[in-house]
Amino acid sequence: MRPSVVATLRDYGIYLALGALVAYFAIALPQFRTPDSALLVLLQVSVIGIIAIGMTFTILTAGIDLSVGSLLAVAGMFSGVFAQKDPSAVNVALAFLLPVAIGLLGGALNGVIIAWAGVNPLIVTLGTLTAYRGFVVWYRVNPIYDLQPYYRAVGQGTAGPVPIPAIILLAMAGVAWVVLNYTRYGRYVYVVGGNPEAARAAGIDVPLMKFSVYVLSGFCVGVAALIFTSRLMAAQAISGQGFELQAIAAAVVGGASLFGGRGKITNTIVGALIMGVLFNGLVMLNVPAPIQQMVIGVIIITAVWLDAVLRQRGY
Amino acid sequence: MHKVLALAIALMLLTIGAVGAAAAAQPWTFGVSYQNLAFPYVAALQKAAQAACKALAVKCLETDAFNDTEKELKNVESMLAQGVNCLAFEAASLKASSASIVAANKKGVPVVQFNGKADGGQWVTFVGSEQPDSGAQLGVWLAGLYKQLGKPQLKGIYLRGVAGQITDLARNDGLKNRLKAENLLDKISFTEQYADYDRGKGQSVTESLLTRDKSYDFIVANNDDMILGALQVARQFKLIGKVHMAGVDGLPEALDAIQKGELDATVFQDPEGQGGGGIWGCYLHLSGVKLPKDILIPFKLVTKANVSDFVAIAKRVYVK
Numbered sequence: 001m002r003p004s005v006v007a008t009l010r011d012y013g014i015y016l017a018l019g020a021l022v023a024y025f026a027i028a029l030p031q032f033r034t035p036d037s038a039l040l041v042l043l044q045v046s047v048i049g050i051i052a053i054g055m056t057f058t059i060l061t062a063g064i065d066l067s068v069g070s071l072l073a074v075a076g077m078f079s080g081v082f083a084q085k086d087p088s089a090v091n092v093a094l095a096f097l098l099p100v101a102i103g104l105l106g107g108a109l110n111g112v113i114i115a116w117a118g119v120n121p122l123i124v125t126l127g128t129l130t131a132y133r134g135f136v137v138w139y140r141v142n143p144i145y146d147l148q149p150y151y152r153a154v155g156q157g158t159a160g161p162v163p164i165p166a167i168i169l170l171a172m173a174g175v176a177w178v179v180l181n182y183t184r185y186g187r188y189v190y191v192v193g194g195n196p197e198a199a200r201a202a203g204i205d206v207p208l209m210k211f212s213v214y215v216l217s218g219f220c221v222g223v224a225a226l227i228f229t230s231r232l233m234a235a236q237a238i239s240g241q242g243f244e245l246q247a248i249a250a251a252v253v254g255g256a257s258l259f260g261g262r263g264k265i266t267n268t269i270v271g272a273l274i275m276g277v278l279f280n281g282l283v284m285l286n287v288p289a290p291i292q293q294m295v296i297g298v299i300i301i302t303a304v305w306l307d308a309v310l311r312q313r314g315y
Numbered sequence: 316m317h318k319v320l321a322l323a324i325a326l327m328l329l330t331i332g333a334v335g336a337a338a339a340a341q342p343w344t345f346g347v348s349y350q351n352l353a354f355p356y357v358a359a360l361q362k363a364a365q366a367a368c369k370a371l372a373v374k375c376l377e378t379d380a381f382n383d384t385e386k387e388l389k390n391v392e393s394m395l396a397q398g399v400n401c402l403a404f405e406a407a408s409l410k411a412s413s414a415s416i417v418a419a420n421k422k423g424v425p426v427v428q429f430n431g432k433a434d435g436g437q438w439v440t441f442v443g444s445e446q447p448d449s450g451a452q453l454g455v456w457l458a459g460l461y462k463q464l465g466k467p468q469l470k471g472i473y474l475r476g477v478a479g480q481i482t483d484l485a486r487n488d489g490l491k492n493r494l495k496a497e498n499l500l501d502k503i504s505f506t507e508q509y510a511d512y513d514r515g516k517g518q519s520v521t522e523s524l525l526t527r528d529k530s531y532d533f534i535v536a537n538n539d540d541m542i543l544g545a546l547q548v549a550r551q552f553k554l555i556g557k558v559h560m561a562g563v564d565g566l567p568e569a570l571d572a573i574q575k576g577e578l579d580a581t582v583f584q585d586p587e588g589q590g591g592g593g594i595w596g597c598y599l600h601l602s603g604v605k606l607p608k609d610i611l612i613p614f615k616l617v618t619k620a621n622v623s624d625f626v627a628i629a630k631r632v633y634v635k
Contacts, residue, residue, distance in 0.1 A: 031527040040526050044519050133353070141358040142633050143514075145543075145568045156551055232514055233547055234568070236540075238353055239515065283523040289509035290478050 054220030062260025080235025107218015155230030194261020442592030450489025517544030
């Protein structure tokens with residue numbers, strides 16, 4: 001193959017993969033061809049997709065955020081506390097805004113330790129993964145339910161046929177795409193991850209940049225927590241377990257390099273969609289869960305391996 | 316005569332005083348090991364165990380295994396080193412948790428298992444429920460539904476827990492065996508998917524299955540969390556009353572949903588009996604009472620007809 005063809009494959013191979021999967025399920029399952037099914041996939045990937053947007057920023061700086069699932073449980077819990085109370089203006093505002101504020105705060109805490117105490121992001125967020133979970137279980141182990149009906153609007157509402165969570169996902173992905181591609185901040189994110197020495201030499205405040213991506217990740221988690229809690233109409237201390245791996249998988253399947261400096265928001269979203277299409281299609285086909293897990297595992301490894309092979313050849 | 320009576324009373328008081336003093340000078344300390352306190356059911360067990368410790372005036376040391384048998388063993392070794400008189404033990408695993416029981420055996424500390432049971436080492440008694448029985452109760456409910464709906468064939472969704480996990484297998488066996496006994500195995504068909512006992516996963520799996528086909532007669536789940544996730548979908552798809560639903564646990568939320576008529580049934584498992592029973596088992600054993608090898612607390616099928624009997628217990632043990 002000519003190098004340009006291979007390069008194109010590397011950049012757009014993931015779109016082909018998604019297209020192939022959709023085509024396969026559409027042939028195998030008449031119900032998969034319906035618009036309802038497509039919208040369902042968007043709805044089901046919304047929470048992980050939004051978390052994966054923040055995750056992509058941290059991965060681009062050669063970092064990682066393992067605390068997202070635990071932080072989601074904390075943010076969701078406090079959202080639930082106020083969503084259960086009588087719908088006064090203050091309670092409604094807190095139910096919607098508090099999870100985002102908690103996400104920002106949790107992300108900022110990660111960011112401060114990583115950026116200025118200089119501790120490895122893997123260690124810091126592994127620590128906060130445990131600590132945030134411990135906190136929320138200590139705060140309240142039993143679910144909060146009987147949430148006020150208005151609270152459904154975010155997670156279960158639709159605009160026409162389109163679920164609100166899908167709209168939020170696409171809007172946030174759009175903003176993140178613009179930021180990464182068309183702003184100085186976005187260029188700095190890539191430079192900090194790809195070549196920190198050059199970043200320092202160019203006068204970029206590297207610690208501040210690192211801090212900022214964890215705050216962004218926390219913000220995404222806060223929004224995801226609101227959607228997740230509203231979708232379930234219940235807040236649980238055990239929510240979000242394992243979400244970090246799903247979000248990382250979406251970014252990595254989308255071609256993001258865990259060594260930093262390389263990755264795209266569009267590809268991360270496609271990575272999340274691949275996981276969502278697989279889940280939805282395999283469940284609809286009633287494939288047993290252990291086989292679903294194997295298929296997803298094989299796809300993650302294949303995607304990363306293929307990417308590595310193409311890169312080694314210098315494309 | 317009066318003198319004799321006075322002497323007898325004085326002796327009695329002395330004896331009582333002496334016994335009281337002895338009990339105060341040598342109070343029992345029990346070690347309690349839980350499987351994972353992040354689960355509401357286990358937290359409810361803990362609440363019941365703590366209440367029993369208080370009622371019996373024994374000191375209880377508590378540890379959480381976080382579902383990790385290595386951590387469990389370290390916890391137990393540490394409690395043994397602190398000189399506990401008895402170990403109330405909720406096993407995290409059927410096989411691997413035996414190590415903790417063996418460690419207690421070596422120190423000569425008696426073990427009472429509750430809720431989760433490991434099958435190695437020596438223990439005094441097991442206070443808990445036979446998990447296949449919870450599945451059997453789901454089977455009883457399904458058999459009733461079959462008669463009630465009067466269709467020749469029923470088809471439903473069965474949300475399973477974690478693949479290969481012991482409780483999940485036991486509940487599945489209990490359900491299928493019950494249907495077999497009722498001659499209904501070929502009349503009731505299941506679409507089975509694992510949803511890891513998780514509410515969000517229960518919701519997603521149900522969404523996908525119902526998007527493909529809305530004509531299911533019922534959804535059953537191996538715990539209440541999954542059925543409560545499925546219930547959100549049934550509400551959204553406006554299938555309440557058309558798709559009949561039942562879970563296992565008897566969480567307050569499930570009981571509320573039964574009272575509202577959204578959920579048809581759940582199978583109540585009694586954390587008060589199990590958690591308190593672990594402590595009582597230790598107490599009675601040390602007091603010299605001979606206990607049977609198994610003290611079984613039956614599962615109970617909860618429907619709208621009897622739900623009010625269970626609300627009070629659930630509200631008492633599932634707080635915060």
